[in-house]
Amino acid sequence: MSIRMNRSLLSVSLALVLGVGGCVRKPPPMTDTERPLTHDEEIAYLEEQGAEFDAEIERSGVVLADPVVQEYVDGIARRLRPEGVADDVFRIRVVRSPSLFGFALPHGSIYLSVGLLYAVRSEAELSQVMGHEMAHVVQRHSLAALRDRRAKGVAVQLTDMATLGIAGGVAQVSYLLSVTSYSRAAEAEADELGLRAVVGAGYDATAAVGFYETLRASALAEVNETGGAFATHPTLSARSENLEELLRAGEIESGRDARVGTAEQAAIHGRIAGEYLRLLYVYRLYERLSEETTALLERDGEDSTLLCARGDAWRGMAEDPEAVALERASRRAVAPTDEMIAEVRAKKDEFVASAVADYERCRELDRADPRAWRGIGMVAWSSGDADQARPALQQYLELEPWADDRRYIQSILAADGEGEQP
Numbered sequence: 001m002s003i004r005m006n007r008s009l010l011s012v013s014l015a016l017v018l019g020v021g022g023c024v025r026k027p028p029p030m031t032d033t034e035r036p037l038t039h040d041e042e043i044a045y046l047e048e049q050g051a052e053f054d055a056e057i058e059r060s061g062v063v064l065a066d067p068v069v070q071e072y073v074d075g076i077a078r079r080l081r082p083e084g085v086a087d088d089v090f091r092i093r094v095v096r097s098p099s100l101f102g103f104a105l106p107h108g109s110i111y112l113s114v115g116l117l118y119a120v121r122s123e124a125e126l127s128q129v130m131g132h133e134m135a136h137v138v139q140r141h142s143l144a145a146l147r148d149r150r151a152k153g154v155a156v157q158l159t160d161m162a163t164l165g166i167a168g169g170v171a172q173v174s175y176l177l178s179v180t181s182y183s184r185a186a187e188a189e190a191d192e193l194g195l196r197a198v199v200g201a202g203y204d205a206t207a208a209v210g211f212y213e214t215l216r217a218s219a220l221a222e223v224n225e226t227g228g229a230f231a232t233h234p235t236l237s238a239r240s241e242n243l244e245e246l247l248r249a250g251e252i253e254s255g256r257d258a259r260v261g262t263a264e265q266a267a268i269h270g271r272i273a274g275e276y277l278r279l280l281y282v283y284r285l286y287e288r289l290s291e292e293t294t295a296l297l298e299r300d301g302e303d304s305t306l307l308c309a310r311g312d313a314w315r316g317m318a319e320d321p322e323a324v325a326l327e328r329a330s331r332r333a334v335a336p337t338d339e340m341i342a343e344v345r346a347k348k349d350e351f352v353a354s355a356v357a358d359y360e361r362c363r364e365l366d367r368a369d370p371r372a373w374r375g376i377g378m379v380a381w382s383s384g385d386a387d388q389a390r391p392a393l394q395q396y397l398e399l400e401p402w403a404d405d406r407r408y409i410q411s412i413l414a415a416d417g418e419g420e421q422p
C-alpha cells in the first residue's frame, strides 16, 4: 500500500475520531499559509498536535507496557531533566517498532523504539539520544521547523504520522521522522546540549558519543547515513566528529567515575530481545530476523527459541520474496525492483532447506516447542505435502490449544486439498 493511500485513509478515520470533542482555541489550519501565525497560535498549534498524536498512539496500542523498561527510561529522564524544567514536561514512551528511532514532540513527549533500546550498548548511549531529544523540546526547535514548513506550503498533520509512522512499518518511519527533523544547526545544537546534559547527569561522555557509532553499525546504517532516523542533514560521521572535537578540546568533560551503565543496558536488552525478534517477524523483516538470531546463536550457543525464530525467518524469505526485496531496498534507501525480487526467489529452495534444518533442530532440543511443529507443518503445507503437514500442525494445536492462528490452522486441517502448490 502506498503512503498516499495510507494517509488519506487515516485522515478520514482521524477526522471521525478527533472531530468530536471540539477545541476552544482552534489555531488556523496549516494549509492556511497566507496569514502568519502569532507566537501564541504557534505554541497552541504545536501543543494540540502533540496531544492528538499522543492520544492516537495510545489508542493504537503500540506503547510497550513493561514496567521495568518504563522505569529504566524514566530513570534516565529524571537524571537528564534540566534545571528549571518541571518534572512532568517529559513523558517517555517506548513503542513497539523494530526500527531504530527516537524523536520528541514539541510539548515534551519523547518516543523511543524497541529497535533503539535493542541496539544501544549502554545506558550512556541511550542517555545521549534522550538528551538530544530533550534539547529539541527545551530549545523549541519545533517552532522554527513549523515556520519553515509553512513557508514551503507543506501541510503536515502530525497525527497522520502516529499510526502511519510507528505502526505502519519500517518504510514509513523515515516519513514520520522527516516531520520531526530539524535544521542542520538545530541538530548540531541538540547534539551538543544533549551531551552537556548527559555529562551533567553523571554519564560518561565518550560512552555517550559511542551512540553514533552504534547507529552506523546498525542494520539500518546505510539508511541512517543518508538521511534516515538520526541523520537529517549533517551525516552521522560529521555529527560524532563535532562532539569528539568538543571532548578533545576539554570543553565537555565527564568525571572519573562517570556512569556507563553497560550491565543495566544488557539487562534491558535481554528483557526486550523476544519482543524485538517478534516485531521483526511481524513487520516481515525476515532478513534482519535471520541476521539477529544468527548473531544471538553465535553469542549464546544453541537455543530452541532462537532456532525456531530463525526457522520462521528462512520460511518468510522462502514464501515472501516481495517482502525481502522491500526490506533490502529500504536498507539501501532505494526503491525495490523486479530484479531484487527475482534474486530472492531464485534462492527459495535454499531458504526452505535452512528453515527445515532449524525447525528440526529446534524440535530435537525441545519436543514441546509448538513453533517447531508449526514451522515443520507450514513448510510441508506450502510445498504441497499435506500428509506430512497435517500431523505436525495437529501436534502444534495440541501443544498450543489457544494459539492466535488456531482457526487458520484448523482450516488447513479440514481442507480436502493437497496443500498449497508453490
Ligand SMILES: [Zn+2]
Pocket: 132, 136, 181, 182, 187, 190
Ligand atoms: Zn534531532
